[in-house]
Amino acid sequence: MKALQGVEGHVEWVEAERPTCDAGQVRIRVAAAGLNRADLLQRAGLYPPPPGASPYLGLECAGVIEEVGPGADWRVGDRVCALLAGGGMAEEVVVDARHVLPVPEGLSLHEAAAIPEVYATAWLNLFQLGGLKVGEKVLVHAGASGVGSAAIQLCKAFGNPVWVSVGSPERLSYCQGLGAEGGVVRNQNLDDLDGLGPFDVILDPVGASYAQLNLTLLARDGRWVIIGLMGGRKVELDLALVLGKRLQVTGSTLRNRDDGFKAELLQELGQQVWPLFSEGRLKPQLVDTYPVAFAEAAYAELETNQVSGKLVLVIDDTLV
Incomplete structure (x- = not known):
């Protein structure tokens, strides 16, 4: 063969x-x-x-x-x-x-x-490891990706409002067509996510470059699930936010x-x-x-x- x-x-x-x-x-x-x-x-x-x-x-x-x-x-x-x-x-x-x-x-x-692959990844990291409950808010970075597309649809189907960060206005429109409430274009207004949160779960394939932002965006008892390192692997974090908010940080691979x-x-x-x-x-x-x-x-x-x-x-x- x-x-x-x-x-x-x-x-x-x-x-x-x-x-x-x-x-x-x-x-x-x-x-x-x-x-x-x-x-x-x-x-x-x-x-x-x-x-x-x-x-x-x-x-x-x-x-x-x-x-x-x-x-x-x-x-x-x-x-x-x-x-x-x-x-x-x-x-x-x-x-x-x-x-x-x-x-x-x-x-x-x-x-x-x-x-x-994408639905297994999204389900594992949002609902199993992320422990999503009905009504909890979700942020999906790289929302127009294959995993992001699956995650948005699963969130909509199971009663979780979801927002995204994406690379262009066109990709934001695509995500909203799948059921996202809204989001931001990362090179234009990433800081605007602060007005959309706090989020209970963040699904993150980016890693280091979004790390401190994620900590500030998470709600108390929030869960940050890292599934990729597109934005780097090393970062300095304010662990006081992790302690004060009782955050869970989970690294996850499926393969x-x-x-x-x-x-x-x-x-x-x-x-x-x-x-x-x-x-x-x-x-x-x-x-x-x-x-x-x-x-x-x-x-x-x-x-x-x-x-x-x-x-x-x-x-x-x-x-x-």
């Missing part, structure tokens, strides 16, 4: 060994795979996969099951999407059967490829979680979130698709930080 590999800052469609499908696993013929910022880091050699994971790119995919290992509760021919630690950008991928969910009714395989943790997360997503796609209350924000032959162009577009929503690589265009 073939798979997409990061090589010194670019990608190559290379011959790869076909993995075996063991007990508790399924083999998926991949139709499409979603792009994520983690893929950019892996392509650059900065984010190696966890031990034992596929060395190839791709943290989410959708396709059709073509082999079922002993004990796996799926059938050949099932249309599914999957959360992966790697290897989704390949003709085939083998995955723990517990990390697979059915394609929601009404969605194409291309759309389904855009939802596992290197163990199989059992991911299985429980996917089970909860299947129960709480997946039905909302069929009801039309959640929608994949699929911006564009690229044939795998044009993968480098897809990565270049994602790297501009101007994508509102998700990009998807089409691996097998005979599967829809």
Whole structure:
């Protein structure tokens, strides 16, 4: 089979060994795979996969099951999407059967490829680690990103008013169209967030450059969940604010979680979130698709930080 590999800052469609499908696993013929910022880091050699994971790119995919290992509760021919630690950008991928969910009714395989990673990330960090309760206020930095788009829709669906910081007025309008109450453009009026808070939970892929701002914006007993370091990794903080407000600061990654943790997360997503796609209350924000032959162009577009929503690589265009 073939798979997409990061090589010194670019990608190559290379011959790869076909993995075996063991007990508790399924083999998926991949139709499409979603792009994520983690893929950019892996392509650059900065984010190696966890031990034992596929060395190839791709943290989410959708396709059709073509082999079922002993004990796996799926059938050949099932249309599914999957959360992966790697290897989704390949003709085939083998995955723990517990990390697979059915394609929601009404969605194409291309759309389904855009939802596992971002919705799992948003749900984990807002509702599990962030402990969101109905009515609590949320701030999402980089609100027009794939994770941000998912987070806004989840907040709206579960009764949490949400605000955003974004890179342009157009991206702010996009977020408001998804359900955000409002927000700020980071290079124009970031300080205006002070008049929109305080916030109970802040979902933050930026890190150091927003750190002190986040502490001032959080309400008493607020939760700051850090999921990325786009704005740097080192910062000096006023810990008196952390103590005085009884704040919780949580660092979070999903890729290197163990199989059992991911299985429980996917089970909860299947129960709480997946039905909302069929009801039309959640929608994949699929911006564009690229044939795998044009993968480098897809990565270049994602790297501009101007994508509102998700990009998807089409691996097998005979599967829809």
